[in-house]
Amino acid sequence: MRRRRTRKPQAVEMQMTPMIDMVFLLLVFFMVSAKPVRPERDIPMGLPGQVAQEEAVEIPDEARVAIEPSGQVVLNERQLDSPGSAGLPELRAVLTRFRLSAESARSEALVTLAPHDEVPHQRLVDVLNACAEAGIKGVTLAGPDDE
Numbered sequence: 001m002r003r004r005r006t007r008k009p010q011a012v013e014m015q016m017t018p019m020i021d022m023v024f025l026l027l028v029f030f031m032v033s034a035k036p037v038r039p040e041r042d043i044p045m046g047l048p049g050q051v052a053q054e055e056a057v058e059i060p061d062e063a064r065v066a067i068e069p070s071g072q073v074v075l076n077e078r079q080l081d082s083p084g085s086a087g088l089p090e091l092r093a094v095l096t097r098f099r100l101s102a103e104s105a106r107s108e109a110l111v112t113l114a115p116h117d118e119v120p121h122q123r124l125v126d127v128l129n130a131c132a133e134a135g136i137k138g139v140t141l142a143g144p145d146d147e
Helices: 017-033 089-104 121-134
Strands: 062-067 073-075 078-080 110-115 138-141
Touching (some): 062 089, 089 121, 110 121
Parallel strands (some): 062 110
16 A cells, blocks of 8 residues: 655645735724824813902901800990890891801801800800701800909
8 A cells, every 4th residue: 555645735825915904094093083082181171150249358268256244245345235125136147148148158157155253154055046046056165264
């Protein structure tokens, strides 16, 4: 029996030229069809405006309410209501405006009560009620040494 000679298999070569052409064509296609990204600084946006005020308004961080022995209520050195007024409408109105301005400034409205030692308890309760009706929750009492 005769043996057949086996031929050595020829090495298969892959042609790279069409593949490289295809890669470059795809690269050019994606570069042309891609939408350019706009940097953030180019994005137009409108910022909220500010209203100019005619006169400067100073808003204190904390309101200090002193109650004198006669029953007179003094808010930040300004006398409000009469000593006999139980409803305290002026104090309530000022504290409501103070709370609204503190809310617009995103801060908490704080009130410190400084009653004199001779003040009747009912007068202190009237002031606390006015604070509650104005919606102020941050109420503290000052001691005798906090003047």
